[in-house]
Amino acid sequence: MTKEKILVVDDEEDILELVRYNLIREGYTVACAAAGEEALKSAASDPVDLIVLDLMLPGIDGLEVARRLKLNPGTKDTPIVMLSAKGEEADIVTGLELGADDYVTKPFSPRILVARIKAVIRRRSGAVAQESNILNVRELVIHRGRRHVTAGGRSLELTYTEFQVLYFLARRPGWVFTRSQIVDAVRGDDYPVTDRSVDVQIVGLRKKLGRLGTYIETVRGVGYRFIEN
Template sequence: MKKEKILVVDDEEDILELLRHNLVREGYAVVCAASGEEALQVAASEQVDIVVLDLMLPGIDGLEVARRLKQSTDSRETPIVMLTAKGEEADIVTGLELGADDYVTKPFSPRILIARLKAVIRRRSGIADEKSEVLAIRELTIHAGRRHVTADGQPLDLTYTEFQLLHFLARRPGWVFTRSQIVDAVRGDDYPVTDRSVDVQIVGLRKKLGGLGKYIETVRGVGYRFTEN
């Protein structure tokens, strides 16, 4: 069995040691970084499977670290779990939009964090089974493995969350999903996201799809569905 390597980023030494101890005990390999700059250096030099990332870091903050990781071809697919004392909705939504896979607020239980990490790993394993899938729906083509979308033959620049949302809906045309079901499918259970943040993602995705945005239909009082009508 492959032992996942986890990069833990936090400027508090006691938290780094707490997480290192608990993660190693669970069988994971662990590397630590105490700043945003160090985190980016480690991510560039080592093959890590998941990142636990604090937001409030000296120098380059956690949101900027997440942004750079998702912009890099080498790390854009690496899951990120944000661990932070900042629990405001704006920070949660920003983390989502940058591509964070989960969000845990301080103070935290190591057992709960580890359960969240295991859930992210399971979800990513499930996504791997869909890597070879290509959806062709009229003028829209979605390549799951390459995370590549074209509309009328033109490539679209989608964020991680926008791609996940589009792929989830397009694989089940005609099915109606509530906002909470969409969040669970794209991000996982117990995720602290409001209905409003889902609506914001849909608006941005429709805008990028242009005329094909009509395929994502609002079902009043329920949620959304993908339709070819």
């Protein structure tokens, strides 16, 4: 089963590699960043399922990174596990109040860190399954469990792929996705990617959505996005 993607942010190369190694061994896909600005850019351009965030970073520190992540509509719901040598009660409280899901102090046990990460992902997965089974975007209602869509109160008959593309775009309004990212999300990495295959699905979706087809915007030279409002 495909595991979640995790972004690890730490300016200490040894710790970055230690965390990366242990997460990959558990089957997770891992991205790394060594500075706050790099982390923010990575999280904005390549969505992840969880962020392991060191607090003492060069430039933008971890607390400020957390604040900005929680202010960004595209990353505000991404779970954060803070990892820091700052282990005073006040530091931990500050981190949790900023929206961190857990706080692990250095030095740390890799096994305990991985267990904490798994627990956060489990909790979030359960919450998402309950809370976001139905996605409402203005006049569009997408019921993921029933694979049913209504547009302006009108029931739509979508193919499997059309539904997957629509749900993928609608769950992150404002985000721009390339055609390759769309195909990977819908069909998997081994599916042959062509601009034409994605464009055909978008054309079909817009036609079935009618006047709500304008919700899907073409970003010339890049791909598509679901407009925010």
